[in-house]
Amino acid sequence: MGRSARLRRAGAGGTEHPRVAGGKVKDAQEGGAERTNLVSSRDMSLTPDHSAQSAEERTHRLQVLGLNGVGADATFDRVAGLAASLTGSPLALVNLISTERQMYRGLYVPPQGEERVETGDGVVFDLSDMAREGPADAGFCPHVVAENALLALDDVFDYPRFKGNPVVNTLGVRSYLGTPLRDHTGAVLGTLCVLDTKPRKWDQGRKDGLMELSQTLLSEFKLRDSILTQQQQLFAIFDRAPFPIMLTEGPEHLLRYANSTQGDAFGLVPRLSRGRDSLSGLDSVGVFRTMDQAFHTGQTITLPEAQLIPYNSSSPKTYSFTCTPVKLSPRTSVISGVLTVAMDITGDPSGGQESRHIAAQFGDRFDQIGSGAGGHL
Numbered sequence: 001m002g003r004s005a006r007l008r009r010a011g012a013g014g015t016e017h018p019r020v021a022g023g024k025v026k027d028a029q030e031g032g033a034e035r036t037n038l039v040s041s042r043d044m045s046l047t048p049d050h051s052a053q054s055a056e057e058r059t060h061r062l063q064v065l066g067l068n069g070v071g072a073d074a075t076f077d078r079v080a081g082l083a084a085s086l087t088g089s090p091l092a093l094v095n096l097i098s099t100e101r102q103m104y105r106g107l108y109v110p111p112q113g114e115e116r117v118e119t120g121d122g123v124v125f126d127l128s129d130m131a132r133e134g135p136a137d138a139g140f141c142p143h144v145v146a147e148n149a150l151l152a153l154d155d156v157f158d159y160p161r162f163k164g165n166p167v168v169n170t171l172g173v174r175s176y177l178g179t180p181l182r183d184h185t186g187a188v189l190g191t192l193c194v195l196d197t198k199p200r201k202w203d204q205g206r207k208d209g210l211m212e213l214s215q216t217l218l219s220e221f222k223l224r225d226s227i228l229t230q231q232q233q234l235f236a237i238f239d240r241a242p243f244p245i246m247l248t249e250g251p252e253h254l255l256r257y258a259n260s261t262q263g264d265a266f267g268l269v270p271r272l273s274r275g276r277d278s279l280s281g282l283d284s285v286g287v288f289r290t291m292d293q294a295f296h297t298g299q300t301i302t303l304p305e306a307q308l309i310p311y312n313s314s315s316p317k318t319y320s321f322t323c324t325p326v327k328l329s330p331r332t333s334v335i336s337g338v339l340t341v342a343m344d345i346t347g348d349p350s351g352g353q354e355s356r357h358i359a360a361q362f363g364d365r366f367d368q369i370g371s372g373a374g375g376h377l
Helices: 052-064 074-087 141-147 166-171 204-215 218-239 260-266 280-284 287-297 351-370
Strands: 003-006 091-097 101-108 116-118 124-126 133-135 151-153 175-182 188-196 245-249 254-258 301-309 317-326 337-344
Touching: 052 091, 052 188, 074 091, 074 101, 074 188, 074 204, 091 141, 091 175, 101 188, 141 151, 141 175, 141 188, 175 204, 188 204, 218 254, 218 351, 245 260, 260 337, 280 287, 287 301, 287 317, 287 337, 317 351, 337 351
Parallel strands: 003 301
Antiparallel strands: 091 101, 091 188, 101 133, 116 124, 151 175, 175 188, 245 254, 245 337, 301 317, 317 337
């Protein structure tokens, strides 16, 4: 017999259904090798127009585009490499900035064997293990986003406002050139920037070249929006399904979609909330452990039997949960989400096979969308 759990709604005399804890989502990587991080400095205040509202809007836009996470992206890495080559700089970033952190989705550092760069003062810095994230207020990029304008610092020591910036001591940065990174809707998502450990003159040609290079990423953002449109069409099919379906993103299983049957049975939760926190009843019977396995192995994993009392029933039901890893981002082989289909097999154990078949079909459609093939909806 599988695990069982009771799902309760909040109400008089009842137990309150688990709510989303806090309002922020953390994706910290702990342990492992020591990394070079940009240290936060609270005294490096931003300009007044860097409001909490605009930061929240930017974070939401990054979430919608599937970019609010840390990890290498081949397209962004390539653009960072082009920026470094164009300007002759040892370090370049495609930097996306949320309310909590900066995410270096594109990163260029000197090739292996050349990672140790020397400043004009003869101090050597090792960039070989630079982390792909930093505090939201560290460095110069937050100023570019706040001002929504290019920032050129020939020598940071010439600017009292920037001389005490933590990246000067952490990475030995002496010069910086950064331009706002906008999507096709005009939203500022972060920066494309280059840095050097020596003072240098950023001429107009390099400034113009960096701004033009940032425009090449517009097609990437448009493609992601196009994929979102196709996913919405697929969700319309899911909405008519008589069984629960949910789509989650990332290792934290942020909820991107759930059909009404899922909500009726297991509870309505906010979009982009952490599934494990919001759907504790499913977690208690092992659904999220199964999703973890699917996400990390890249293989479809089935929880063959789990017993619980759904919201829309007064008696226990037995469900089979099929968790299929899917690719939510364009032109990638990296698993970024899990599609979970639940089938009520109470009194009919053969229903689990149907669940696996349906999940496989929907998973194939997501793969077609992610590859740009579209697929028949």
